Every structure is written in C-alpha cells, then in structure tokens.
Amino acid sequence: MKRRWRLEELAAFLAELRYEDLPQETVSRTEELFLDWAGSALAGGRERPVRVIERVARKLGAREGSCEVLAFGWRTSPLFAALVNAASSHAVEQDDVHNGAVLHPGAVVFPAALAAAQEAGASGRELVTAAVAGYEAGVRVGEFLGRSHYRVFHTTGTAGTLAAAAATAHVLGADEEEMVDALGSAGTQAAGLWQFLAEGADSKQLHAAKAASDGLLSAYLAREGLRGARGILEGEKGMAAGMSEDAEPERLVAGLGERWAVLETSFKVHASCRHSHPAADALIAGMRENGLAAEDVEVVRARVHAGALEVLGDVAEPESVHQAKFSMGFVLALVAIRGRAGIEDFSEETLRDGKIRAFARKVEMVLDPEVDGAYPERWIGLVDIRTKDGRTITSRVDVPRGDPGNAPDRGEIEKKVRRLATYGGAPPGNVERIIRRAWGLREEPEVGPLLAERAGEVRP
Amino acid sequence: MKRRWRLEELAAFLAELRYEDLPQETVSRTEELFLDWAGSALAGGRERPVRVIERVARKLGAREGSCEVLAFGWRTSPLFAALVNAASSHAVEQDDVHNGAVLHPGAVVFPAALAAAQEAGASGRELVTAAVAGYEAGVRVGEFLGRSHYRVFHTTGTAGTLAAAAATAHVLGADEEEMVDALGSAGTQAAGLWQFLAEGADSKQLHAAKAASDGLLSAYLAREGLRGARGILEGEKGMAAGMSEDAEPERLVAGLGERWAVLETSFKVHASCRHSHPAADALIAGMRENGLAAEDVEVVRARVHAGALEVLGDVAEPESVHQAKFSMGFVLALVAIRGRAGIEDFSEETLRDGKIRAFARKVEMVLDPEVDGAYPERWIGLVDIRTKDGRTITSRVDVPRGDPGNAPDRGEIEKKVRRLATYGGAPPGNVERIIRRAWGLREEPEVGPLLAERAGEVRP
Structure with missing residues (x-):
C-alpha cells in the first residue's frame, strides 16, 4: 500500500510547476489557446443545449460571485462559471484538440482555471501556469487510458475531469498532497459515454460542463x-481497471518537463469533429490541385483511422446541426461545395440543402492500415476521389491544418475568434477586450473580469 | 436506431407511477425507509469528510433556497441540499441497502427527492411515490450492471445517479420523454470507483453526494x-458496454409493478459495511447459543460470498474509524466483545483498543460456494468458531437482521434514529418532529421544512 504511484509523481510535478519553469513558447502558445478557447465560449451561448445548461445553472447555482459566465454576461461562483463556460466552449466544435490523447483540453481546463483565478484574484502568469498544468494532466491521463477507453468513453469527460482538477488545484496553490x-x-468522478x-x-x-465543474469541485474539496x-489511475479498482483494456501507465510521467502538452495541441480550423479534419484537408487539396468542382466528383472514399469510424460511423444521416458536425459525408460535402466547413456553414439551412445532402451520400469511409497505424500520434488525411470522368485521384495531407506543425498565426486566431463571437452574438467591445487581454495575459497582475460590458443576457 | 430500449419501458413505468398504484405496504415501508434515512443524515454531520463537503457547498453553492441541509441547519438550492444530505446520510454506515443490487438506495434517492419536493412544494404522497420510483430505478440498474460492475465500481455512485434522477424527475412531473x-x-454522468x-x-x-446531485441535475436539465x-444502459457505447461484463438487460424491466424495490430493501442494524452483517449475526447467535465469551474463542472463520472478499478484503488493519467499518475482523471483534457493533462502538477509542484489535486478528474470511451461490439475492451468515478448548462450532443465519424477512418494527426504527441523531448532535426537537412527520408523511399536503429549529450550524 505504500508503493509510489505514478499519479504521485505527476502530482508532484504539477504542484511544483512555476511560471519561471515554462519555456517561452509554451507561454505564447497558452495565450493563443486561451484566446481560441474564449472565442468558442462566446460562440456556444447560441446553442440550445448550452442555453438549457445555463438556465438550470441560474436556477440551482449561486447568484453571486466574481466569476463570469462569458456568453451570458452574469457572474456566479467558480463552480457554475466553470459549468456553463465549459458547455459553451465545447458546443460549436471549434475548440482545440490534442491528437495523441484524443482530448479537447481547452474546453475543460480554461473554464475551471479562469473561474478559480477570477475568484482567487490570481495573476495572468498564474492562469497560464495552471492551464499548462491542466493540459499536462489531461493529455497524459488521456494517453494513459488508451484507445480501448476512447471507444466507449468520451475522454474529454473522463480525463477532462482530472485536467480541470489539476488546473484549479494549481490556481489554489495546492502542494503535492493536495494535488494528489x-x-x-x-x-473517481470521471464519466462520459459516447x-x-x-x-x-x-x-x-454536458460532459465538458461536468468535467470542468467536477474537476474544480475536486480541487476545492x-x-x-x-x-x-492515489491509486485512482493504476490501482486494482481504479480508472484503468474499470474503464480501459490497454492502459499504458508509463505515459503518465514519461518526459515530464521535456515535452509540453500545450505545444502538441491542435487548433480547429473546420467547425466539425476533429476526426473529419484530415480527410477534409486532403479533399480540399486534391480538388484544388486537380481543378475539380463538386459536380465532377462521383465518390469520395475517406481512408481513416479506426477512431474516426468509431465516432463518425454512428452518424449516417445527420438529423441535427450538431450531428452534422459528426458526419464525414456532410463535412466533406461542405468543403467540396463551399471550400470550407466553418461555423456559419453548419446551420438548419445547410442541413436541409439537397445538394449538400446528395454529395454527402457519395462519401464513404474505410479503415486504412497506415493511417490507423500512425494514429493517434499523427492524423494523416487520405482520400480517394473518383471523378465522373473515370479517374481516381488520391490526395494526402500529412499534417492537417491547425496541427502544431501547421498552426495558425495570431492574426488568424484573432479572425477566427471574431467570427466565433459574431456567431454567438457577443458585443464587439467584449471581443476586442478579450483579444487585448489574451495577448497581454502574462503581464496581468490580476486576471479579473474579461468582459468589457456586463451585457446581461446575450440571446439571439 | 428506432428500437425500443428497455430504458424507455422502465421510464414509462416510472413516469406513470401514481400514489394510487402503490400497495399500502410499499407506502408504509417508504415512510420507514425515509425516517431511517433521515437518522443517518443527522448522524453524518459529525464526520470529517461530510463537513468538508458542507464547507465547500457553502462556498460554491447557492446561499438561499427552500431546501434544508439537515445536519447543518441551513437552506440552499436543491442541488446543494441533495449534495450535502447524501454525503451526510452515507457517512456512518447505517443507511439502508438492497441486497440484490448491492446498492444503498436511501442515501441517493431521499436527498434528491426531498430537496426537489421542498423546492417544488410537493406533497408527502408525491415524495413517497417519487422515492418508490427512485428505488425502483436504482435497484434495477444495479441488478442490470451485475457483479462484474460492482467489483470495480461503487454501485451507489453509478446506479445511484439514475436512482436520484428518477426520483427527482418524478417530483418534477416528468412525462415518459423527460424521464428518458x-x-x-x-x-452518462455515472461514476464511482472502489x-x-x-x-x-x-x-x-463523495460518491453518494455526487450521485444524488448529478441525478437531480439530470432531472432539472x-x-x-x-x-x-435512451441507449445509455444497453447501447453499444453505453454503461454496460463500458462498465460491465455480465449485464442482464432483462433485469431492468422484469416484474415491473409486481415486485417493489422498497420492500426488498434492508435496514442496517450494525454500523458497518453490510457485507459484514451476515457473519456478525451468525457469530452473535453461535456465541449466545453455546454460552461463549470472547475469551473462549481461538479463531473465527467467516464463510462469505465473493463480494465480501472484494470489498472487505482490502482492509487488513484499519487505520481510521471509517475503515474499521469495512474490516470483518474489527466488526466481529466488536460483536464478540460488546455484543453489538452500533454507531457508538466505532470510535477512536475502540480503534486503538488492544483487546478488540487482538480479537480482530483471530478472524479470517474464506469464500464459501453455497453462500456465494446464494448471493446477491440472499446474504447468508455462516461462521466456524474454533474455541480454545478445541471445539469447532458452525453457526448459520439465513436471514440477517434488518432484511425484509427480519425487519425492525417502527419502535425499533425510532430508537435507532434517536441514537443516530444524538450521535450527530442534532437538537432533540428536530428529531421528534422528523419522527412525527415521517409517520404521517402520506398525509402531508406539502412536505416543506422538516426541522423544528433552524439551529444554524450543528457542530460538536
């Protein structure tokens, strides 16, 4: 019983992590991820499930506090700010993703870290450092739990709870024992099924909302x-024992302080499930290089990793806008017809668009051994395009857009965030202020409120 | 995708359940279970983990509302009353248990149902009916998930979340769709690892607290x-797929309206893990029938089901009062030496009592095929007592005390509740009022506040 668990080693690293330990590029990247996340949080307030969660938070939650509910303009305790902001930032499928862990870290780490920082009066440096800790915890737990876990469990819900806990505990100044x-x-609260x-x-x-708020709750407790x-990950009656068949304990601690999860995290360019992005990029490239229009295409065969089949394979004919983001056919139809699959391209109108639906039915997915073998470390985009004139064109993208090796610059992130905020109906003053705050985050003596205007309810 | 899931059949039954449908004995038993639960809720306020959860609920939760935090005398929103009351009622190991589901239904159902009823102004009949629905859901889901689930997962945390959801949804007047x-x-929020x-x-x-509050949250959402x-139980990516190897879907719906979970639920006489009770009863009987004192005993061999080994086998030398409740040796030592293992018998004093600790080391557990085969439907008590003068006495109890076939009468329940309330330091006026309210629960036009005095913090 006195063995030293890897969780303890990880917790010691996280608790002791200081701003001064962070390579400059991790600080810059964290500011970028923060802004990217805030854009998603502003956008999501428009979505029905988020509005339901917000209404219930108003009813059951604290009616005062210093923590902002970003898309709705009211303040509450850290628990409910984390809950609603997480739901909101995970709604439009534009939030960041870590390929190896198949985890959306931003949607669970920043809601918790920001809420705790606003409550505690923490500095921007502390928020950055806590977020780095949160990403590190979530990504490592996600990698540890393995592919068998992801087949049934939504890692952002499960590993995400530990990510939020680590970030919050860091803001609260946890020592190693408190971090453990x-x-x-x-x-022991981690949950979320596909x-x-x-x-x-x-x-x-709901999974993102609960991961953020349950993780935050764990840190306050x-x-x-x-x-x-302390054996919750590796123990005989812990997460791996109950929720995985291929857990790799070494992933929890390998290269601590040498690799950084924030630097491995991808930005989302398309507003759809990340599993559709490599094929979308490959289709765009293949059509452009060969001068093809959507009308020229007979069949698209997306050659994918197993995880894509598991997640996207469930959606044959999408019935809702959100489901459309999990339909390979719908996503490839959008990029073939519109050249993009941005936040505005998923709507009730496109959902009912006969041309898009018809193209979507031309898309099939097959497991590709090479693509699958590279996954989850690398997400290769590979499509075979059969044209109406009988050619078959294979198009390949090794590093999808948004991946660390193909990341957007700050100007592109700003543009994305403005689009997201507009979609969500956020007052422009709020958006510009958040952009300014993000780029100077490391210099803020106290994070405090992000919103320029307490706009009351922002509802379209 | 249009198959009818058993969850839907169960949900239809639960949503349509009316007070008038309930056999009188289920109403009486529910009032008894309610009072028994309230006693545990009052007692638990003294325990450290509960006080931690209460402090955090004060910090993060709603500071106003009509829902009582029973052991602490303040009011809040339904979410936080459910959270703290559940933690409190599951702390002293005196709350009820369903043998077949290996679930503590009272600790998750009543906190949620009571909080929702106090918020909604529901009647006593509605509270009774909602509780019956909650027990039904939790017990059936627990049975469905099977023994493989219980080996790693704490069913009160997992199935308990659905139990609390069903009870709350019933109070809120859910139709079948809302119940689904x-x-x-x-x-999809169900969690809790051993x-x-x-x-x-x-x-x-924490598991009980979160099951109650997450279930309640689900109903409000x-x-x-x-x-x-709707496939969350049986679907390819649902609970059984992720968290069980021997799920039995038929258990979800078999005999709906014919068997009643509340009538199958056991009261706890001893203040320890239920897995220790059958052996404790058998040891008491064997010693009494043979005129043995603790000093006469050389070895006690408890012949148990596998679940007892899985849960109690982890605790060799208990280091805390709570752990002592999960030590077969400690529990059998108490009943051998003191003739009982009541709430007052687990304390820092007895934990350090050399005589008790010495007897505890005389106790061993072995798997008994017959006992194991009867489990979980029947919890047979079977011990071999080897005496210092060389005899081996086998003692057997087929129906442990507190089981439905050996249930306490109302006077015994009152006595237990008064002892529990005294342990928790509750004002006597509150206890007597709760007893009166429980016995007339079915006649209450509105449940409203249970406490006679809003005592502020009740802390020893």
Missing part, C-alpha cells in the same frame, strides 16, 4: 482536506 | 429540454 487529493477525487452521439442527444456539452485515492 | 432524458443524462477503500480515502461520501441517450 484533487486528482484522486476527480478520477452513446449520445448515434442518437443525437445533448450529452457532449482537496484544499479543505478531502482525501482522494 | 433524465435517466440518459444521469447514466479504489478509495484500500487507501482509506474519503470518496465514499431534462425538464428544460436537455436530451439524454
């Missing part, structure tokens, strides 16, 4: 002395 | 329109 307790309580997707149910935003299980 | 949504959102026990961590109360997955 926070991670232990988070792990069943909702095939049915078009609303659980995806740890600070007050609630003890968590 | 509530259960679907609850299932890892904490071997380490003596504090997760057990369903009322506002958040859609849950």
Whole structure:
C-alpha cells in the first residue's frame, strides 16, 4: 500500500510547476489557446443545449460571485462559471484538440482555471501556469487510458475531469498532497459515454460542463482536506481497471518537463469533429490541385483511422446541426461545395440543402492500415476521389491544418475568434477586450473580469 | 436506431407511477425507509469528510433556497441540499441497502427527492411515490450492471445517479420523454470507483453526494429540454458496454409493478459495511447459543460470498474509524466483545483498543460456494468458531437482521434514529418532529421544512 504511484509523481510535478519553469513558447502558445478557447465560449451561448445548461445553472447555482459566465454576461461562483463556460466552449466544435490523447483540453481546463483565478484574484502568469498544468494532466491521463477507453468513453469527460482538477488545484496553490487529493477525487468522478452521439442527444456539452465543474469541485474539496485515492489511475479498482483494456501507465510521467502538452495541441480550423479534419484537408487539396468542382466528383472514399469510424460511423444521416458536425459525408460535402466547413456553414439551412445532402451520400469511409497505424500520434488525411470522368485521384495531407506543425498565426486566431463571437452574438467591445487581454495575459497582475460590458443576457 | 430500449419501458413505468398504484405496504415501508434515512443524515454531520463537503457547498453553492441541509441547519438550492444530505446520510454506515443490487438506495434517492419536493412544494404522497420510483430505478440498474460492475465500481455512485434522477424527475412531473432524458443524462454522468477503500480515502461520501446531485441535475436539465441517450444502459457505447461484463438487460424491466424495490430493501442494524452483517449475526447467535465469551474463542472463520472478499478484503488493519467499518475482523471483534457493533462502538477509542484489535486478528474470511451461490439475492451468515478448548462450532443465519424477512418494527426504527441523531448532535426537537412527520408523511399536503429549529450550524 505504500508503493509510489505514478499519479504521485505527476502530482508532484504539477504542484511544483512555476511560471519561471515554462519555456517561452509554451507561454505564447497558452495565450493563443486561451484566446481560441474564449472565442468558442462566446460562440456556444447560441446553442440550445448550452442555453438549457445555463438556465438550470441560474436556477440551482449561486447568484453571486466574481466569476463570469462569458456568453451570458452574469457572474456566479467558480463552480457554475466553470459549468456553463465549459458547455459553451465545447458546443460549436471549434475548440482545440490534442491528437495523441484524443482530448479537447481547452474546453475543460480554461473554464475551471479562469473561474478559480477570477475568484482567487490570481495573476495572468498564474492562469497560464495552471492551464499548462491542466493540459499536462489531461493529455497524459488521456494517453494513459488508451484507445480501448476512447471507444466507449468520451475522454474529454473522463480525463477532462482530472485536467480541470489539476488546473484549479494549481490556481489554489495546492502542494503535492493536495494535488494528489484533487486528482484522486476527480478520477473517481470521471464519466462520459459516447452513446449520445448515434442518437443525437445533448450529452457532449454536458460532459465538458461536468468535467470542468467536477474537476474544480475536486480541487476545492482537496484544499479543505478531502482525501482522494492515489491509486485512482493504476490501482486494482481504479480508472484503468474499470474503464480501459490497454492502459499504458508509463505515459503518465514519461518526459515530464521535456515535452509540453500545450505545444502538441491542435487548433480547429473546420467547425466539425476533429476526426473529419484530415480527410477534409486532403479533399480540399486534391480538388484544388486537380481543378475539380463538386459536380465532377462521383465518390469520395475517406481512408481513416479506426477512431474516426468509431465516432463518425454512428452518424449516417445527420438529423441535427450538431450531428452534422459528426458526419464525414456532410463535412466533406461542405468543403467540396463551399471550400470550407466553418461555423456559419453548419446551420438548419445547410442541413436541409439537397445538394449538400446528395454529395454527402457519395462519401464513404474505410479503415486504412497506415493511417490507423500512425494514429493517434499523427492524423494523416487520405482520400480517394473518383471523378465522373473515370479517374481516381488520391490526395494526402500529412499534417492537417491547425496541427502544431501547421498552426495558425495570431492574426488568424484573432479572425477566427471574431467570427466565433459574431456567431454567438457577443458585443464587439467584449471581443476586442478579450483579444487585448489574451495577448497581454502574462503581464496581468490580476486576471479579473474579461468582459468589457456586463451585457446581461446575450440571446439571439 | 428506432428500437425500443428497455430504458424507455422502465421510464414509462416510472413516469406513470401514481400514489394510487402503490400497495399500502410499499407506502408504509417508504415512510420507514425515509425516517431511517433521515437518522443517518443527522448522524453524518459529525464526520470529517461530510463537513468538508458542507464547507465547500457553502462556498460554491447557492446561499438561499427552500431546501434544508439537515445536519447543518441551513437552506440552499436543491442541488446543494441533495449534495450535502447524501454525503451526510452515507457517512456512518447505517443507511439502508438492497441486497440484490448491492446498492444503498436511501442515501441517493431521499436527498434528491426531498430537496426537489421542498423546492417544488410537493406533497408527502408525491415524495413517497417519487422515492418508490427512485428505488425502483436504482435497484434495477444495479441488478442490470451485475457483479462484474460492482467489483470495480461503487454501485451507489453509478446506479445511484439514475436512482436520484428518477426520483427527482418524478417530483418534477416528468412525462415518459423527460424521464428518458433524465435517466440518459444521469447514466452518462455515472461514476464511482472502489479504489478509495484500500487507501482509506474519503470518496465514499463523495460518491453518494455526487450521485444524488448529478441525478437531480439530470432531472432539472431534462425538464428544460436537455436530451439524454435512451441507449445509455444497453447501447453499444453505453454503461454496460463500458462498465460491465455480465449485464442482464432483462433485469431492468422484469416484474415491473409486481415486485417493489422498497420492500426488498434492508435496514442496517450494525454500523458497518453490510457485507459484514451476515457473519456478525451468525457469530452473535453461535456465541449466545453455546454460552461463549470472547475469551473462549481461538479463531473465527467467516464463510462469505465473493463480494465480501472484494470489498472487505482490502482492509487488513484499519487505520481510521471509517475503515474499521469495512474490516470483518474489527466488526466481529466488536460483536464478540460488546455484543453489538452500533454507531457508538466505532470510535477512536475502540480503534486503538488492544483487546478488540487482538480479537480482530483471530478472524479470517474464506469464500464459501453455497453462500456465494446464494448471493446477491440472499446474504447468508455462516461462521466456524474454533474455541480454545478445541471445539469447532458452525453457526448459520439465513436471514440477517434488518432484511425484509427480519425487519425492525417502527419502535425499533425510532430508537435507532434517536441514537443516530444524538450521535450527530442534532437538537432533540428536530428529531421528534422528523419522527412525527415521517409517520404521517402520506398525509402531508406539502412536505416543506422538516426541522423544528433552524439551529444554524450543528457542530460538536
């Protein structure tokens, strides 16, 4: 019973992590990820499931506090700010993703870290450092849990709870023991099943919301002395034992302080499930290079990794806008016809567009051994395009847009965030202020409120 | 995708359940279970993990509302009343248990149902009916998930979330669709791992707290329109797929309206893990029938089902009072030496009592095929007592005390509740009022506040 668990080693690293330890590029990247996340949080306020969660938070939650509900303009306690902001930032499928862990870290780390920082009066440097810790925890737990876990469990819900716990505990100044307790309580709350997707149910935003708020809760409980299980990851009755068949414990601690999860995280260019992006990029490239229009295409065969089949395979004919983001056919139809699959391209109108739906039916997915072998470290885009005049064109993209090796610059991120904010109906003053704040985050003595205007409810 | 899931059949039954449908004995038993639960809720306020959870609820939760935090005398929103009352009622190991599901239904159903009823101004009949629905959902899901689930997952945390969701949704007047949504959102939040026990961590109360509050949250979300997955139990990416190897779907719906989970639920006489009770009863009987004192005993061999070994086998030498409740040796030592293992018998004093600790080391557990074969439907108590003068006495109890076939009468329940309330330091006026309210629950036009005095903090 006195063995040293890898969770303890990880917790020691996270608790001891200081701003001064961070390579400059991780600080810059974290500011970029923060702004990218804030854009998604502003956009998501328009989505029905998020609005439901916000209404219930108003009813059941704290009606005062210093923590902003970004898309709705009111303030509450850290728990409910984390809950709603996480739901909101995970709604429009534009939030960041870590390929190797198949995790959306931003949607769970920043809601928790920001809420705790606003409550605690923490500095921008502390927010950055806490976020780096959160990404590190979430990504490592996600990698640890392996592909068998992701087949049934939504890693952003499960590993995401530990990510949020680590970030919050860091803001609260946790020592190693408190960090262990926070991670232990988070792990025993970790939940989230993929069943909702095939049915078009609303659980995806709930998973992010609960991961952020449960993780945050775990950290506050740890600070007050609630003890968590240090064997929660590797133990005989822990997460791997119950929720994985191919867990790799070494992933929890390998290269701590040498590799940085924030630097491995991808920005989303397309507003769809990340599993559709490599094929979308490959289709765009293949059509452009060969001067093809959508009308020229007979069949598109997307050659994908197994994870894509598992997640996207459930959606044959999307019945909702959100489901359309998980339809390979719909996404490839959008990029073939419109040249892009941005946030405005998923709507009730496009959902009912006969031309898009017809193209979507031309798309098939097959497992490709090479693509699958490279996954999840590399997400290769590979499509075979059969044209109406009988040619078959194979198009390949090795580094999809948004990946670390093909990342957007700050100007591109600003543009994306403005588009997201416009979609969400956020007052322009708020957006510009958040952009300014993000680029100077490391210099802020106190994070405080992000919104320029307390706009009350922002509802279209 | 249009198949009819058993969850839907179950949801239809639960949503349509009316007070008038309930056999009188289920109403009486529910009042008894309610009072028994309230006693545990009052007692638990003294325990450290519960006090931690209460402090954090004060910090992060709503500071106003009509829902009582029973052991602490303040009011809040339904979410936080459910959270703290559940933690509190699951802390002293005196709350009820369903043998077949290996679930503590009271600790998750009543906190959620009571909070929702106090918020909604519901009647006593509605509270009774909602509780019956909650027990039904939790017990059936627990049975469905099977023994493989219970080996790693704490069913009170997992199935308990659906139990709380069903009870709350019933109070909120859910129709079948809303009940489906509530259960679907609850299932995708279901969590709780046994890892904490071997380490003596504090997760057990957290599991109950979160099951009650997450279930309640699911029901409120369903009322506002958040859609849950109807395949969350049986689907390819649902609970059984991710968290069980021996799920039995038929258990979800077999005998709906013919058997009643509340009538199958056991009251706890001893203040320890239920897995220790059958052996404790058998040891008491064997010693009494043979005129043995503790000093006469050389070895006690408890012949148990596998579940007892899995849960109690982790605790060799208990290091905390709570762990002692999960030590077969400690529990049998108490009943051998003191003739009982009541709430007052687990304390820092007895934990350090050399005589008790010495007896505890005389106790061994072995798997018994007959006992194991009867489990979980029947929990047979079977011990071999080897005496110092060389005899081996086998003692057997087929129906442990507190089981439905050996249930306490109302006077015994009152006595237990008064002892629990005294332990928790509750004002006597509150206890007597709760007893009166419970016995007239079915006649209450509005449940309203239970406490006679808003005592502020009740802390020893």
